[in-house]
Amino acid sequence: MDFSEYKGIYVTAVLKDGHLQRVTGELLGAARMLAEKLGHDVAAVLLGHHVKGAAADLISLGADKVYVIDSPLLAHYDGKAYQKALAGFLKDAKPDIVMFDATSIGRDLAPRVAAELVCGVTADVTELSVDDKTGLVVWSRPAMGGNIMADIISPNYRPQVGTVRPGTFPFPERDESRSGDVIEVAVKLEKNDLGTLLKEVILERIDENPVEEAEIIVAGGRGIKSREEWELVRQLAQLLGAAVGCSRPIAELGWEDKARQIGQTGKGVNPRVYIALGISGAMQHMCGVNADVLIAVNKDKSAPIMEAADYAVEADLKVFLPALIKQISGLKAAK
Ligand code: FAD
Numbered sequence: 001m002d003f004s005e006y007k008g009i010y011v012t013a014v015l016k017d018g019h020l021q022r023v024t025g026e027l028l029g030a031a032r033m034l035a036e037k038l039g040h041d042v043a044a045v046l047l048g049h050h051v052k053g054a055a056a057d058l059i060s061l062g063a064d065k066v067y068v069i070d071s072p073l074l075a076h077y078d079g080k081a082y083q084k085a086l087a088g089f090l091k092d093a094k095p096d097i098v099m100f101d102a103t104s105i106g107r108d109l110a111p112r113v114a115a116e117l118v119c120g121v122t123a124d125v126t127e128l129s130v131d132d133k134t135g136l137v138v139w140s141r142p143a144m145g146g147n148i149m150a151d152i153i154s155p156n157y158r159p160q161v162g163t164v165r166p167g168t169f170p171f172p173e174r175d176e177s178r179s180g181d182v183i184e185v186a187v188k189l190e191k192n193d194l195g196t197l198l199k200e201v202i203l204e205r206i207d208e209n210p211v212e213e214a215e216i217i218v219a220g221g222r223g224i225k226s227r228e229e230w231e232l233v234r235q236l237a238q239l240l241g242a243a244v245g246c247s248r249p250i251a252e253l254g255w256e257d258k259a260r261q262i263g264q265t266g267k268g269v270n271p272r273v274y275i276a277l278g279i280s281g282a283m284q285h286m287c288g289v290n291a292d293v294l295i296a297v298n299k300d301k302s303a304p305i306m307e308a309a310d311y312a313v314e315a316d317l318k319v320f321l322p323a324l325i326k327q328i329s330g331l332k333a334a335k
Contacts, residue, residue, distance in 0.1 A: 003096075006158040009035055010067075010095040012086065013046045013058060014077065014105050020054050020173050020273045022171060022213050023101040026270065027164055027250035028062035029172035030128055031099060034137060037130045040096060043067060045089065047082060049075035052182065059180035067093075073189040079108050080195030081313050087116035095159045098136055102163040110163045125164045126268065126287055127265045136160065145263045146284040166212045167268030167290060211260055214243035216273045218259050219262060219292075221247035223278015223298060223317055230255045234275060234320045239328050245269065263288040281305025297321075 009031045013024045024044075033043045044063040046054060048070065055066040069085050086264065089169035090098065098113070100106035102124050112119040127149070136153045139162040143150035144196035211217055224230050230250070237244045244260055251261040262269055263285040269303040274291035281296070281304035298308035299316045306312040313320070 001158060003158055004033055006094045006096040008041045008043055008093075008095045009038075009099065009157075010043045010045055010090070010093070011063070011099045012101075012106070012109070012196075013044050013054070014082075014109075015046075015048050015054060020057050021101065021103070021166075023103060023164075023166035024058070025061045025171045026166065026169040027099050027101060028058065030164065030169040032062045032172065033169075034097065034130060036126065038096075038135060039068075041065065043093075043095070045069065045086065047074055047085060049073075055182040056186045057174075059178050059182075060174045060176050062178075064180050066180060067185050069187050071187050071189050071193070073191070073194060074187075076197075076198050076201070076250040077105050077220050078194050079112055080254055081189055081193045082109055083112040083116060084193050085189060087113045088183055088187070090117060090159065098161045100163045102165045106115060106163045110161060114161045117159065117161075119159055119161055122124055122152040122162040123153075125162045126168050128162075128164070128169075138209060139163070141301070142264050142287050146287065165268040165288075167270040167288065170290075187245070207259060207275045209243040210273075211243045211245045211262060211269050212267050214245075214269070214271050216242035216275070217245045217262075217269055217271045218242045218275045218277065219245035219247070219252060219279060220256075220277045221279030221285075222249045224250070224255075225318075227255055229317070229321070230265075232325060236275075236277075236321065236325055236328070239325065239332065240277070242273075245274075247282075247285050276309070277306055277321065279305055281308055 011027045011031050035042050041064040043065040044058040045067045049072050052068050058066050060108040074083050100110040110121045124140035125139045125141050129138045131138050137160050138151050140150045218305045220233040234244055245262045246256040246260050250256050257314045264287050268288045270290045272292045274294050276296045294309045296305040301314045
């Protein structure tokens with residue numbers, strides 16, 4: 001294998017409900033960071049049907065080129081058809097690095113494509129860097145039940161492939177003045193390339209304020225002792241226009257939807273402000289939190305989260321939470 005033939009960082013982009021996913025922007029930001037160190041170009045590979053309109057957005061977020069793979073058979077995600085379309089393209093394109101988002105689609109598609117390209121895949125990455133000596137990407141992810149971080153490299157195969165968790169990297173600033181090439185890629189797909197026959201799409205429920213897209217998150221943990229007290233967490237979130245998040249014990253109690261659990265087996269989040277109420281700061285929780293400002297309220301000043309916090313409030317939530325809600329409600333009413 002001649003590694004010198006493999007060039008560029010490719011970010012895969014699959015739209016959700018016709019819109020670019022926030023995680024795709026995060027991946028482009030991360031790709032630019034790697035590109036600056038490696039001297040690579042960044043390309044986005046946009047898959048779907050009638051998706052070309054999103055190309056300009058991808059360029060403004062950091063792509064130098066956008067490859068558009070469009071087919072009516074790619075209108076809805078189908079692992080088999082997407083694998084055929086993407087792996088076929090990547091075999092010819094020979095990228096050095098391919099990044100997928102670790103959503104349900106990326107988690108399905110990355111190993112399919114990697115198997116076809118005969119290379120490895122590092123799943124669920126939460127940190128990325130470049131090894132100065134070898135120029136290899138170092139994909140880091142929690143391992144051994146989240147107790148250690150494992151650094152994974154791919155010295156023997158190309159491309160280097162990984163899935164990156166949503167919320168791991170900041171969303172880049174849009175630069176509308178950026179320009180780039182939009183290249184349409186011909187793809188031959190037939191009905192029997194589909195692995196599933198889609199009969200109907202039923203939208204069950206739309207989360208109006210998902211944690212992975214929130215600017216402010218009010219998250220609670222086991223320091224909240226009852227369902228009644230949990231309602232106060234929700235009330236505070238509503239007052240602040242924030243999304244509600246939680247640690248795993250709260251999701252297990254059924255007080256909050258599992259989709260709002262933050263951490264290793266939950267979501268990764270990237271808000272401006274993260275308010276942690278009665279959360280100890282276990283590594284399995286904190287690996288999902290990448291906030292500009294972390295505020296922790298805990299009655300134990302030696303809890304790990306108090307060390308990590310930008311603002312650590314030592315207080316008993318039984319007293320503090322109702323008092324804070326009263327104070328904020330009063331300020332809002334006075335406005
Ligand atoms: P605790 O650790 O019990 O902390 C409660 C905190 O509340 C304490 O610091 C305490 O001082 C404080 N407190 C108590 N009463 C009050 C009060 N009245 N006022 C103020 N403060 C108070 N966890 C996750 O969150 N997300 C994950 O995705 C996740 N994945 C995991 C995956 C694996 C493989 C494993 C093994 C574990 C995982 N966990 C996860 C669990 C994780 O290890 C911790 O057990 C969990 O995060 C602890 O949740 P907590 O902070 O709410 O509870």
